[in-house]
Amino acid sequence: MNVLEQMAPIGLDDMRAVHLMNRVDQKYLAPTGMLEDILERIAGRYYVQHIDGNPLSPYRTLYFDTNDLAMYTMHHNQKLNRQKLRVRTYRSTNTTFFEIKNKDNRKKTSKVRIPVDVSMFDKVLTLSEIYQFIEKNTPYPVAALHPCIENRFERITLVDKGMTERVTIDSNIVFHNRATGQDADIHKLLVIEVKHSACAPQSDIERTLHELHIQPRRMSKYCIGTALTDPSAKHNRFKPKLLFIKKIHTL
Secondary structure (H helix, E strand, O other): OHHHOOOOOHHHHHHHHHOOOOOEEEEEEEEEEEEEHHHHHHHHHHEEOOOOOOOOOOEEEEEEEOOOOOHHHHHHHOOEEEEEEEEEOOOOOEEEEEEEEEOOOOOOEEEEEEEOHHHHHHHHHHHHHHHHHHHHHHOOOOOEEEEEEEEEEEEEEEOOOOOOOOOEEEEEEEEEOOOOEEEEOOOOOEEEEEEEEOOOOHHHHHHHHHHHHOOOOOOOOHHHHHHHHHHOOOOHHHHHHHHHHHEEEEE
């Protein structure tokens, strides 16, 4: 994509200055066909992260839940003080982390994580350090957890030139449900997430998305992936998002 080549690059070391583990985030959903227009409108005001000269980074993630999908159900029922547990491989940097994402009753997101060897991606729950990490940071017994949804996608990461905001744009998203064996593909959808401190004013990309009539729309990859691949999962509250995604894929 030509516009990415024209944007000023930023490396991983400089990105650490805006590594927001405690943040307020807002998500937007849009067709992939709008990506170039969005980037062209903000190109002069944002850096794009490059790793080995490439602005596109592949990701692989595996989420864990209980047999009765306790974490999925809490999200579906709009309960706050909820968690998601996952192992994620950042293949562009050859790093893998086990991560716990927390959403508190003020809708703030925080994340704690520890590194693991990539060879343990599928066996991460057998590691003693992961067992202790889960026991310390969640109410879920390790014995009750099992792998649920695996997803893969490509990510563009931007940072504003004031170094106060981070933006991720995910595309080519696919799912595989480890429990049901079903797959789903939402590759025509962009998931844009804007991350900044709670007191930050509206940013350049947020104004641009508003101008393009792209409204905030929450979406959890784990929950949408589950709804698409597990017929037994409760999904009434996700129906508007599922219909929106279906509409994008029929354009």
